[in-house]
Amino acid sequence: MSSTNQGAAVRAAGLAGRVNLQQYVVYVGFLAIFLFFAIVLKDSGFLTVRNLSNIVLQTAPVTIMAIGLVFVMSAGEIDLSIGSTVAVAALAAAVTMQGYGLVPGVLAGLGCGLLIGLVNGVLVAYVRLPSFLVTLATLGLFAGVSRSMTDLRSIPVTNEAFTGFFGSGSLLGIPSLIWWTAIAVAFGHILYRETRFGAHVLAIGDNARAASVSGISVPKMRLAVLMISGALAGLAGLLYAGRLQAAKYTLGETDLMTVIAAVIVGGTLLNGGKGSIIGALVGSLMMGMLNNGLILMGLSVSDQMIVRGLIILAAVAVSLREKSR
Amino acid sequence: MKTNAAVSGRPVLGLNDIRKTFGGIVAIENFSLEVYPGEIVALVGDNGAGKSTLIKIISGVYLPTSGSIAIEGETVAMSNATMARAHGIEVVYQDLALADQQTVYMNMFLGREPTNALGLLDRRRMIAETEKLVTELDVRIPSAHSTIRDLSGGQRQGVAIARATHWASKLILLDEPTAALGVAETAKVEEIVASLKTRNIGVLIISHSLDQVFKLSDRICVLRRGKQIGVRETKKTDKNEIIAMITGLQQS
Ligand SMILES: Nc1ncnc2c1ncn2[C@@H]1O[C@H](COP(=O)(O)OP(=O)(O)OP(=O)(O)O)[C@@H](O)[C@H]1O
Ligand SMILES: [Mg+2]
Numbered sequence: 001m002s003s004t005n006q007g008a009a010v011r012a013a014g015l016a017g018r019v020n021l022q023q024y025v026v027y028v029g030f031l032a033i034f035l036f037f038a039i040v041l042k043d044s045g046f047l048t049v050r051n052l053s054n055i056v057l058q059t060a061p062v063t064i065m066a067i068g069l070v071f072v073m074s075a076g077e078i079d080l081s082i083g084s085t086v087a088v089a090a091l092a093a094a095v096t097m098q099g100y101g102l103v104p105g106v107l108a109g110l111g112c113g114l115l116i117g118l119v120n121g122v123l124v125a126y127v128r129l130p131s132f133l134v135t136l137a138t139l140g141l142f143a144g145v146s147r148s149m150t151d152l153r154s155i156p157v158t159n160e161a162f163t164g165f166f167g168s169g170s171l172l173g174i175p176s177l178i179w180w181t182a183i184a185v186a187f188g189h190i191l192y193r194e195t196r197f198g199a200h201v202l203a204i205g206d207n208a209r210a211a212s213v214s215g216i217s218v219p220k221m222r223l224a225v226l227m228i229s230g231a232l233a234g235l236a237g238l239l240y241a242g243r244l245q246a247a248k249y250t251l252g253e254t255d256l257m258t259v260i261a262a263v264i265v266g267g268t269l270l271n272g273g274k275g276s277i278i279g280a281l282v283g284s285l286m287m288g289m290l291n292n293g294l295i296l297m298g299l300s301v302s303d304q305m306i307v308r309g310l311i312i313l314a315a316v317a318v319s320l321r322e323k324s325r
Numbered sequence: 326m327k328t329n330a331a332v333s334g335r336p337v338l339g340l341n342d343i344r345k346t347f348g349g350i351v352a353i354e355n356f357s358l359e360v361y362p363g364e365i366v367a368l369v370g371d372n373g374a375g376k377s378t379l380i381k382i383i384s385g386v387y388l389p390t391s392g393s394i395a396i397e398g399e400t401v402a403m404s405n406a407t408m409a410r411a412h413g414i415e416v417v418y419q420d421l422a423l424a425d426q427q428t429v430y431m432n433m434f435l436g437r438e439p440t441n442a443l444g445l446l447d448r449r450r451m452i453a454e455t456e457k458l459v460t461e462l463d464v465r466i467p468s469a470h471s472t473i474r475d476l477s478g479g480q481r482q483g484v485a486i487a488r489a490t491h492w493a494s495k496l497i498l499l500d501e502p503t504a505a506l507g508v509a510e511t512a513k514v515e516e517i518v519a520s521l522k523t524r525n526i527g528v529l530i531i532s533h534s535l536d537q538v539f540k541l542s543d544r545i546c547v548l549r550r551g552k553q554i555g556v557r558e559t560k561k562t563d564k565n566e567i568i569a570m571i572t573g574l575q576q577s
Binding site: 190194195196199200202203206207209210211213214215216269273274 | 406407410416418422423424425426427431435436437438440444445446
């Protein structure tokens with residue numbers, strides 16, 4: 001009796017004393033930036049349906065990569081190699097498609113992503129090298145591979161089924177890139193929040209030893225998250241190739257920072273154990289909106305980079321404050 | 326001789342002539358002990374005596390160099406923690422093997438989460454079972470939804486013991502469960518440990534606090550530099566004898 005009263009009191013105090021800023025920062029930030037651009041850019045076409053849907057379409061590859069990174073970061077690891085996986089996958093798909101058609105092309109693209117994830121995963125999980133160093137190395141390595149694959153040339157993607165499915169097509173009046181985003185977010189969210197797999201990802205990122213003595217295979221989980229991330233980066237490469245109807249080594253080159261920022265702003269902790277797929281989606285859209293708005297405002301590319309960098313700093317600051325609470 | 330009058334039946338755990346060496350170092354030798362259901366046995370000894378090593382052998386973390394382990398009379402070979410758990414043995418570690426940023430109920434089911442027909446987590450069941458157990462053991466936490474790091478040290482240890490209690494069908498091993506706790510929290514955890522006696526499982530507890538050992542245990546087993554010095558019924562011994570056995574300053 002007194003114990004339940006005490007419990008309720010503790011619970012109420014806990015809720016009052018713990019307005020968890022970090023969990024909501026992405027939504028507040030999203031709204032703030034939206035309102036800011038809506039007011040400042042109301043004459044520049046920011047609020048048009050066309051511009052807003054463009055933001056979502058352009059953000060699709062970043063969102064997809066962000067979902068993979070939520071799994072990786074929740075497990076206490078990092079995957080920097082997504083920055084060059086995109087281009088390798090897009091080029092592999094484009095080249096294969098020229099010779100063998102649609103399905104082999106798609107499989108080649110996704111296969112490259114999975115393979116890079118496998119390489120990262122084996123080195124991290126079984127050779128036990130730090131994921132930061134491994135994926136930093138593979139980032140550079142595959143950036144080189146993507147350049148040498150076609151001697152820096154751009155490869156056109158003319159297969160209409162492909163460009164429709166992964167790019168400009170639509171189904172039931174909804175553009176395919178939005179379908180891809182919605183499906184990836186829905187699957188990612190369920191896998192992350194509602195399955196044992198997701199629970200184990202969080203557990204190994206939170207306390208690998210506790211997970212291990214509880215019978216969870218930490219190496220297998222590390223391999224799995226890095227392969228998910230690789231595969232999704234491969235898919236992002238296909239989406240770029242589909243939308244731009246060409247593949248080039250520059251694809252995704254500048255996305256790495258955007259993706260990391262989106263994931264952190266979205267409430268996923270750098271050190272693992274906690275994260276959110278929905279947060280990563282909103283974070284990605286926020287970064288996309290920021291890009292779009294800054295361009296409409298007429299900022300130079302270099303100024304855009306500076307503003308983005310500042311936003312990431314702010315996000316990391318909030319994230320670390322939360323962690324040490 | 327070793328059978329306590331208060332408990333009956335065959336031992337849940339039987340250790341027979343256990344020996345463990347690390348390279349040239351002998352960590353444990355000639356160690357034999359039986360633990361009966363409903364009994365609390367305390368394992369005492371100075372730093373480095375081999376207590377944790379023994380717990381790790383029983384929980385499958387280390388293989389003994391020689392000797393045998395029997396669970397309910399049957400000799401078993403356990404080469405990892407999962408096998409020990411399958412035999413109904415659970416461990417509560419001093420340094421809290423809990424995932425801090427997860428909820429109490431997720432920790433309670435860590436690695437053994439129930440799922441529904443669709444393969445999705447059965448949260449309702451996890452929460453209900455957690456609340457039931459936490460109430461039974463009187464672990465006072467705000468709710469099953471609380472995040473571990475929002476709990477006090479005593480509450481966390483309470484959760485760890487509750488988890489072990491939930492899954493242990495035969496034996497719970499506690500390695501210095503109160504070493505990191507304050508006075509009031511220690512008392513609370515001792516209360517929880519004492520209540521385990523009614524569950525008809527064996528309890529083996531390591532502690533450096535003789536007050537605690539005398540308060541909780543039915544028998545006391547003393548280790549010194551890897552050697553088993555002796556086992557005493559708690560009611561028939563006193564601190565002086567146990568201290569003498571631990572330090573070896575006065576052989577009994
Ligand atoms: N993995 C290992 N490799 C080598 N030696 C070890 C290992 N684990 C334990 N030892 C040695 O075995 C002996 C017993 O250690 P153990 O940790 O079991 O002691 P303990 O009784 O638990 O001590 P404490 O009270 O300090 O926790 C020590 O001499 C220790 O150095
Ligand atoms: Mg010890």
